[in-house]
Amino acid sequence: MLSSFFKTQGSDDYDPFLITLWVLLILVVAIWVCPFIFILFTSLKTNGEVITTSAFSFPEVLHWVNYVKAWARGGFDTTFFNSAIISIIKVPLGLFISSLAAYAIANIKFKGSNFVYIMIVFGTMIPFQVMLAPLFNVVNDLGLLNTYVGVILPYLSFGIPYQVFILYGFFKGVPKEISEAAYIDGASHLTIFIKLFLPISLPVLSALFILDFVATWNEFAMALVLLQDSSMWTLPLGLMSFQGQFSSDYGQLNSAIVMTVLPAVLVYMIFQRYFVSGLTSGSVKE
Amino acid sequence: MEMKEVSPVVKEKVNIIGKINKIPFKAIHFLLPAMIVYTVFSLYPLIDVIKLSFLNWNGLSEVKEYVGIENYSKVLTQDPVFWVAFENTIIWTILSITIPPFLGFVIALSLNQNIFGKTVLRAIFYLPVIIAPIAVATMWRWMYDPFFGLFNSIFNSFGLEFLIQDWLGDKDVALYSIFIGYIWQTMGFSMVLFLAGLQGVSQTLVEAARIDGANRFQIFKYVTLPAIQPTIAIVVVLSLINSLKAFDIVYGMTGGGPAQSTQMLALWAYTQAMQIYDFGKGSAISVILLVITLMIVIPYLIWNTKKEGKSHA
Numbered sequence: 001m002l003s004s005f006f007k008t009q010g011s012d013d014y015d016p017f018l019i020t021l022w023v024l025l026i027l028v029v030a031i032w033v034c035p036f037i038f039i040l041f042t043s044l045k046t047n048g049e050v051i052t053t054s055a056f057s058f059p060e061v062l063h064w065v066n067y068v069k070a071w072a073r074g075g076f077d078t079t080f081f082n083s084a085i086i087s088i089i090k091v092p093l094g095l096f097i098s099s100l101a102a103y104a105i106a107n108i109k110f111k112g113s114n115f116v117y118i119m120i121v122f123g124t125m126i127p128f129q130v131m132l133a134p135l136f137n138v139v140n141d142l143g144l145l146n147t148y149v150g151v152i153l154p155y156l157s158f159g160i161p162y163q164v165f166i167l168y169g170f171f172k173g174v175p176k177e178i179s180e181a182a183y184i185d186g187a188s189h190l191t192i193f194i195k196l197f198l199p200i201s202l203p204v205l206s207a208l209f210i211l212d213f214v215a216t217w218n219e220f221a222m223a224l225v226l227l228q229d230s231s232m233w234t235l236p237l238g239l240m241s242f243q244g245q246f247s248s249d250y251g252q253l254n255s256a257i258v259m260t261v262l263p264a265v266l267v268y269m270i271f272q273r274y275f276v277s278g279l280t281s282g283s284v285k286e
Numbered sequence: 287m288e289m290k291e292v293s294p295v296v297k298e299k300v301n302i303i304g305k306i307n308k309i310p311f312k313a314i315h316f317l318l319p320a321m322i323v324y325t326v327f328s329l330y331p332l333i334d335v336i337k338l339s340f341l342n343w344n345g346l347s348e349v350k351e352y353v354g355i356e357n358y359s360k361v362l363t364q365d366p367v368f369w370v371a372f373e374n375t376i377i378w379t380i381l382s383i384t385i386p387p388f389l390g391f392v393i394a395l396s397l398n399q400n401i402f403g404k405t406v407l408r409a410i411f412y413l414p415v416i417i418a419p420i421a422v423a424t425m426w427r428w429m430y431d432p433f434f435g436l437f438n439s440i441f442n443s444f445g446l447e448f449l450i451q452d453w454l455g456d457k458d459v460a461l462y463s464i465f466i467g468y469i470w471q472t473m474g475f476s477m478v479l480f481l482a483g484l485q486g487v488s489q490t491l492v493e494a495a496r497i498d499g500a501n502r503f504q505i506f507k508y509v510t511l512p513a514i515q516p517t518i519a520i521v522v523v524l525s526l527i528n529s530l531k532a533f534d535i536v537y538g539m540t541g542g543g544p545a546q547s548t549q550m551l552a553l554w555a556y557t558q559a560m561q562i563y564d565f566g567k568g569s570a571i572s573v574i575l576l577v578i579t580l581m582i583v584i585p586y587l588i589w590n591t592k593k594e595g596k597s598h599a
Contacts, residue, residue, distance in 0.1 A: 005402040017502070022401045028393070029410050035470065036413075038436045039425055055439035097319040104316035116317065118591070123328050125583040129533040129552040130572045133559035134331035134338060136345070157327035160320050189316070218418035220534045225560055236420040240538060243424050253428065261421045268416045272409060 043067070043254035050250040063251060067259065070242070070252040076259060078231060079238035082148075086234060087216045090152045094159045095208060099201070101160070102167035103193050107179055117168065123161030128154075132225045139226055146229040154222055159215070163208055170204045171197060207274040214264050235260045335576070338569035345565045357570035368571065371549040374461055375530070375575075378550065382529030386469050387521045390476025395506075397477075398484045408481070412474035419471065423538025426467035430454050430539075454540050457547040464539050464548060471535070472528065476521050483517030484510070523586050530579055551575040 006018045042050055043066055044059040053060075070076070104110070105117050128135070135154055136145075144150030174197065182192050198205070220236040227233055233241070239260045246252055339358070342351040361368050393411060397404045414422065429436040430453035441449045453463040487510050495505050533552045536542065542549040542557065549557075551571060559568025 005400055007400060018399055018401055021396050021399060025393070025396050025401070025407060029407055032410055032414070032470065034436070035425055035429060038429060042428070050434055054443055055434075055436045097323070100316040101320035104313040108313040108316070110313040113313070116321075118587075119329075120320075120324065122587065123324065125527055125579070125587065126328065126332065127527065127530045127552065127575075127579060128328075130530075130555065130575050130579070131331045131335055132556050133345070133565055133568050133572065134334040135327065136560065137334060137338070137565075138327060138331055140346075153323060154327045157323045160324050161328075164320065189312075193316075214416045218416075218420075220418065220420040220537075221556075224537075225556075236418050236534075239418075239424055240420055243427070243538070250428070250434065253424070257421055257424050257428075261417050264416050264418065265413065268413065269409075 039254050039257055042250055043258050045251050047248075047250055066251040066255040070255040071259065073246065073252065074238050074242040074256050075230070075233070076235075076238065076256075079233050079235045082227075082232060083217060083234040085148060086152060086155070087213055089148070090155045090159075090216050091209060091212050093152075094156045094212060095163060095205060097156070098160050098163035098208075099167050099198065099205070100193070102164045102171055103189070103197055105164070106168050106171035107192075107197075108189060117164075120161050120164045123158075124165060128158050129221050132221060135222065136225045146227055146232045148232075151223060151226045151234075154226065155216055155219065158222075159212055163212070166204065166208060167201065170201055174200065203274070206271070210267060210271045210274050213267060217264050332576075335569045335572050338565050339573045341566045341569075343565045344563040345559065346563075353566065357566040358574075361567060361570050361574070365567075367546045367549055367554060368551075370546055371551045371554040371571075374549060375551045377461065378465065378532060379526060379529045381465055382468070382472070382532075383522050383525045385465075386472045387476040387518075387525050389469065389473045390478075390521070391480050391518075393473070394477045394480035394484060395510075397481060408477070411477055414471045415474040415478075417471070419534035420538045422467055422471045423535045426464075426470075427454065427539050430463055455544055457544055460540055460544060461548045464536055467539065468532070468535055472525070475528075476525065479521050479524070480514070480517060483514045486517075487513040526582060527579075530575070 006014045006022070008015050008018070038055055041056065041059055044062045044064065045053070045066075046063050049060060049063075101120070105113050105120075139145055139150045139154065142150070144153070179192050179196060182196060183189075187195070218236060219234075220240070223234050223237055224240075227237065230241070239256055242256045243253060340352060340354060342353045342356070343349070397408055432438060432450075432452045432455065435453075437453060438450045441447060451459055451463075454460050491509050491513075492505055495509050500508070530552070532550060533556070536548055536550055536553055537556075540548045542553050552575060555568045555571035555575065557568075558571060559565045562568075
């Protein structure tokens with residue numbers, strides 16, 4: 001198995017340079033893994049153990065009760081539920097309206113299509129962290145503070161630019177002949193979109209789906225401003241509040257971190273290859 | 287396939303499609319949902335923030351007083367924290383567009399070689415990117431704990447006591463401590479983009495250079511580096527935009543402290559508006575940051591559209 005690695009192309013000898021490089025990489029990866037191990041170990045220790053044992057010592061007894069306690073004290077029932085509801089509604093809906101818009105810009109001739117496209121792509125460059133106050137203002141004026149709708153709508157809005165940008169690029173690449181033939185045969189744009197474009201863009205859509213799921217699951221700044229009632233908090237807000245209240249309950253704090261992070265990590269591990277293709281399909285074309 | 291009698295369900299389906307086909311769908315119908323949401327929640331706030339920056343308003347009361355440029359002059363002349371935040375934002379941005387992309391580039395180059403286990407290595411390097419920044423902040427805050435945190439324990443057990451610091455409590459160190467966490471989180475992002483870019487480097491060209499006797503360094507300099515130039519530009523621009531958004535990680539690790547020494551423009555705008563309830567001043571800071579962002583972003587967009595136009599032609 002190993003025999004094919006560490007050789008330069010067209011050579012049968014092991015390349016010392018590549019082996020050295022590999023050893024260095026392993027060292028760097030060890031640094032990258034350290035935080036995960038430290039957090040995981042701490043999450044399974046009692047406070048006394050954290051204080052008396054070294055950072056990398058394996059927990060004497062796996063103290064799973066930290067997770068149970070942190071779940072209850074951190075109100076994870078509520079925050080988990082809220083995060084799930086928001087993500088489950090936001091992600092598919094956002095992809096749907098983004099792909100509708102991308103289809104129109106890519107496949108229907110209309111005046112100002114270029115302008116619309118530039119306006120939308122411009123949105124990828126706006127840091128919404130800059131606009132928290134006016135966003136609060138709009139949502140407050142609509143009477144939607146502390147509601148699911150009031151956070152889902154801004155989330156949709158800030159997801160649209162990147163998704164339209166990627167999907168437009170993909171739809172542009174679909175041979176014109178196919179959709180034109182269908183159009184001449186009497187199919188409406190909606191039929192062409194649903195029967196033709198959605199099925200063939202499944203790989204791109206799944207990549208965007210996962211990226212958007214993680215982004216939505218992790219979002220903090222907007223939620224901080226728009227969801228001030230603790231019964232509406234999402235996981236990141238719950239974690240932040242947990243840190244504020246129980247920062248010296250080391251074991252439980254780290255259990256809370258693990259529980260917050262785990263869903264996104266699982267999604268990533270299962271759908272890893274889509275992630276990378278989704279990230280790179282738009283930004284690095286040629 | 288043999289045609290059987292059409293079931294009522296299929297008939298019904300055909301009927302619906304037939305009806306849908308008769309509706310003259312136009313571009314506007316497709317665009318409307320996205321455009322409404324985008325206009326109300328992205329474009330309108332962008333304009334609203336400018337309007338708010340000329341008001342004296344607490345965000346909730348009926349009383350809104352127009353004060354002209356007073357908020358701006360207050361921010362620029364009477365607010366020492368603004369200038370700290372300004373300086374920190376610049377330091378942070380410069381570090382963000384150099385260190386994580388450089389590291390990402392080096393790692394990508396290494397992973398692009400014929401070595402063992404690169405898929406796993408790549409996955410590990412990328413893992414922190416998908417973790418919520420607020421969770422990264424919480425993790426690192428614990429690792430920086432002066433008494434039981436990872437860093438000080440390591441230094442302690444290796445007899446390197448002189449390196450022990452109050453990582454997030456020392457004014458001179460805190461910003462850089464946060465940035466180390468930021469490197470850990472964002473390096474994988476640059477790495478993945480560079481890996482994709484490296485896939486595009488022509489293997490024929492590399493092979494030709496090798497046959498002509500070019501060594502590893504020469505191949506890198508004359509083949510790989512020129513081919514990957516566009517990717518470098520993209521990574522730097524994306525890192526720049528992301529760095530201006532640095533909010534969660536600072537909020538979670540220090541909240542701008544100690545003594546406002548890690549304050550950033552985005553966070554300071556938030557603090558003014560949402561915690562001190564001075565929407566006018568908060569908005570003025572937002573507008574200043576927005577102008578800085580646009581001064582960088584718009585030239586890039588123009589350059590990019592021109593390039594796209596050329597490649598389509």
